[in-house]
Amino acid sequence: MTLQELYMTLLVAGTVLLASIAAARAAHRLGLPSLLLFLAVGVITGEDVIGLHFDDAQLAQALGTAALAVILIEGGLTTQWSDIRRLLAPAGMLAAVGVAVSVVVTAAGVHWLLGMDWHLALLLGAIVASTDAAAVFAVLRSLPLPQKVSGLLEAESGFNDAPAIILVTVFSTATSELPGAGSVAGTVVYQLAVGGLLGVVIGRLGAVALRRIALPATGLYPLATLGFGVIAFAAAGAANASGIIAAYLAGLVLGNAKLPHRAATRSFAEGAGWLAQIGLFVMLGLLVTPRQLPSAILPAIITGLVLLLAARPACVAVCLTPFRVPWREQAFISWAGLRGAVPIVLATFPVVAGVDGAQDLLDIVFVLVVLFTLIQGPALPATARRLGLTRPGALREVQVETAPLDVLDADLLTVTVPPGSRLQGVAVFELRLPAPTVLTLIVRDGAAHVPGPDTVLRTGDELLLVTTPQTREAAERRLRAVGRRGKLARWFGEHGDQEPPAAAPASEAPR
Template sequence: MLPVERIAFLLLIVCLTAMAARRLRLPYTIGLIAAGTALSLTGLLAGVALTKELIFSALLPPLIFEAAFYIPWTELRADSKPILLLATLGVLLATGLTAAGMHFLAGWEWQAATVFGTLIAATDPVSVIATFKEAGVHGRLRLLVEAESLFNDGTAAVLFGVVLAWASSGQVSVAHIGLDLLREVGGGCGMGLLVGFFVLWIAGHTDDHLVEIALTVVAAYGSFLLAQHFHCSGVLATLCCGLLLGNRGSLGSITDAGHEAVGSFWEFAAFLVNSVIFLLIGASEKDLLRELVHYGVPLLIATGIVTLGRGVAVYPLCALFARSPLAISLAHQHILFWGGLRGALALALVLGLPESLPRRAELIAVTFGVVAFSVIVQGLTVTPLLKRLKLH
């Protein structure tokens, strides 16, 4: 628990960082990482660490819910084929290439290489959505990038559970994998819809916008935690719940005043949670600096192979739609490739690895390094790339 005065001070730092980043025309996320690193040197973040529990239980649910809440169902359905293909087969391709690269080039055992491939393969909605909001990207491009990042998080989280079980025990049956997938995907989506319909039913009995805001908070956290409790995908649960409330709530279950209030609340909540995540990433990078230097060679290999893996996941799959009405322009493909940032989900998964897993310390250091490269280097250059491609 943080003292109130420390929380107030950190909020002040967040506000000043946002103002400075806007004035310097830098991505807000980059400013927060720098601020987090600086604050960690002063000791003001002592006792506050980025952990799997913090990311999964407190920070990830509101960000997934807020993003899903504003995705129009009609547009999502129209582009569902390329989005789902990128979020499933794309993740598998990136995972396979990354695992092979780390095994043959970095000399990692297959278990460690495959675990790393699964946790780093998916693009992260936290980083992607924050960057695209700052860049002012709208329309189909934003839908493709944001929706894919949300869905491929679910794929990666489910795949990670299967791979980690294999890496820990050395054997997993096909039947076991099938049951795990059914439970994670079907159970997660089912529980998300269940919570969503329950919240809509309650919201239909009130016209108090404050109650409606509170109900959306219950939905965001309730769907995630309920699914996690039953060992289902919390990411998919909150995603489905957010999609349902955002699209069905506008049909009358949530009042017009409630929709406006809910929008303002979740905009602030996303800003606050994003700020906490990137401040703590900055602080963590400072603490891991020695490990990053020590594991410099595998980090360089991982950065290159992860970037290549993203390219393999994007360009060949998009080419499948080249002659169809769902064709994705080459400019949009470049942004899907370079704007596929990594972030909080990869960190949450790697921080939750069991102590007995081989190369755990190396996996953590390399993952943090790849995330830092993604957020800083790609985050700094994606807006200039948008302008060069005349998409912004």
Template sequence: MVITSENFVLVGALLLFVAVMAGKVAYRFGAPALLLFLGVGMLFGLHFISFRSVEMTQFIGMIALCIILFTGGMDTSFEEIRPVLGPGIVLATVGVVLTAAVLAGFVWLVAPWMGFEMSFPMALLLASTISSTDSASVFSILRSKKQGLKQHLRPLLELESGSNDPMAYMLTVLLISVLSNSSDGNVGFGMGLVYLVVQLVVGALSGYLIGRLAVWTLNKINLVNHSLYSVLLLAFIFFAFAFTDLIKGNGYLAVYLAGLVVGNHKIAQKRPLTVFFDGFTWLMQIVMFLTLGLFVNSDELLRPEVLMLGGAVGLFMIVVARPVSVFACLLPFRNFSTRARWYISWVGLRGAVPILFATYPMMAGIEHAELLFNVVFLSTILSLVIQGTTVSGMANLLGLAFDERESAFNVEMHHDDMKSALTEVEVNAGMLEAGHTLKDISLPENTLVMMVCRNGEYFVPRGNTELMVGDKLLVISDRSEEELADTYKNLGIDNVMKVG
């Protein structure tokens, strides 16, 4: 078949359709959808499409990762991650370095037994590319499960996966510089450490400032065509990445922090923007995983010695390297039980990001770069198969899961000038001790009960409306969420959830 523009579009449409259908099948059987996206790409690459462009693979991965990290930050509530900010940052920085060091030692020792002579810097490069957990995998799996996690585990895992890619990226780039013997190749430990610190500081500062600029612009520009707000925010995302990289900061960290800033401020058209970026992020994830699946060379991947090394690296990562780094990093933090630490160790999912980083040595012409890519690819598949399919099961096994209660009220506040908070309160017996009518119960000051849900039916209450245990109240208040949470706690009202 002659490759024309029309044929290219046809193949792209078929790939997306098959990937979406595969995602539906994956959801039904509890498998990670991203794993099947990868499988679809490999299947088409094996029989129909020849695609081996490292440059195009990197470009697609870079664009997709910017969108994924920004949306992950935008969907993360700072109030949720505040209690786990310390351990999250330690896992995202020190944890990546420890994982890389432990795994590199293992690779350096076992590679010769499998027929591969590998220097320690090369082993460290391999370990660095796969040292971070994958935000796309973690976000999609955790958020698709109707399951809550105790001890603030979900915000911790999302914070770690969203912010640890920059450290793995910097380690990868630094080691490529050392191994390539370029003019910048004579990088000592001291200069390497300075380089890492500068990248982190500049990236964090740039991401915060560009995020604040994006918030100010979105609220002041007053666009007549509301569809252009998403275009404007896309421009800020790519500007954050490219500008930060230009001034020698880490662009991926800047993008994630910019998303965190935007998502935790009131902005114009926030609801439509959230919906747009949710769908666009899924598109980027599908495209990235399909591209990486198409790129892999199945003949090289299935060589027995490559399968052995890839399997050994993947299993060691799951069973030893990840748990060692997690337990070491969480030593100073006493608010996590041993079971919670084991669960954090288990949800160290790898995904598209390690595979993407594994293409960088190929671009730089590093010796054994093809082997490195195949080993990382196999290790990632192993992680998605073993860990990705057991996220919920492991939480249940360790007694850390609970069913998330969905709000009975599907309400959104669209006016950005309204300083209001909507909460859903479930009536308990303690609230009815002073009387069973609405006027008898104690609620925070400056609050109003707008609606009551009882057995799936809704009605607007009056002061003399009698309440029952289990009724759900839609409450509006002009107080901050923090003040409301404290007041509810003092009043003995514990079954409260945010609405909208």
């Protein structure tokens, strides 16, 4: 590649990225999952419209799998363990037994209605078996749903990718005859168990390392955190286990550990997740050929109806009835099982494996994801209201967010009162810090205290102050001045310069 070709490639990539970000904003305003507009950007950029040619299914599979790993690491990092802890059992049932039920019912439906042979029918059932959290919560985030319902959907979508990927891989590599149920079950159990164990172990090791090792720059902590998630994904893959479940669990462990710079890590992970989603969906949009899609519309509609009206309700009923989940919540969870990136990525597996009819499956899955996201997504708010899960004017749960100081245009200053400093014995109001600088917290003897105006500083106190970039320098100068000459520093001509002035004669020293 010449330098000029590199510039053109970067120009196209940057333009597509900005177009995708604009599409995400438009999708948010319309209440639609962003994946639809990301896919549209890819299709428009492709050979049938703008003319960019891309048909490398093997590269798409490799990049798509890597993007899924980043997305799931970010999902784990931003998931609160307290929200899903009590839902692990039903979510695990939906992710394991539910996927199996969905595959069998979907395969039987397309076999009898479309005349598809059992091999392709099982492949198609496995490809569309997993749900997509990003697609669901892009629509649900503004709805006051019960925590149990939203948490269950989130946990299920984090766990059910791995079984679906395992089944697609098994069915794609089966050549002469399909493997027995016992062999498939053994493979699934091994991959989930070993992948889950590696994810938890590497996540814990990463948490211990990041707590004990002082890195030279704040920006290295998010990179190291993401690096541990990638290591978990790769280590599980090298052990022929599920890298997807390992990546998610490693992110979950790291995200719920008390690590330094958690806000920066979360912001970086969210940015990486968005970048992975944009790249993944645009690439998948490039991979399909629009002129071939009309022939896939009818099979996609039939497959989607089987999935929506039979397979999904069956797996939800089988998995959640033993946990006494009310039928209204079961009905909503059935309708809210949106499909997204994973099925389209999984549809590339049989293409790479050379399975006959695999290209038709890819077209069917692409059309199914687009059509049924358009049907199900906008209908979710009305469905929740009709089922009595939310009502107009209902009270919503208070959402507590971490606001990075850069969003507030503020700086956080930390000061330790050293031995011999004149800050010792000074009351907070006597600091006379420039507005709007405020002393927000004092850590003394390992305990945190919220100071009042009359709180007196002591040697060893750790002070946390919030200021603005405009007043930061003045605040630092005032703290240095008081530290050198006490609360009457200005009377002695001390203004907190970086280089302290020459020592005053003993006769002028304060008493």
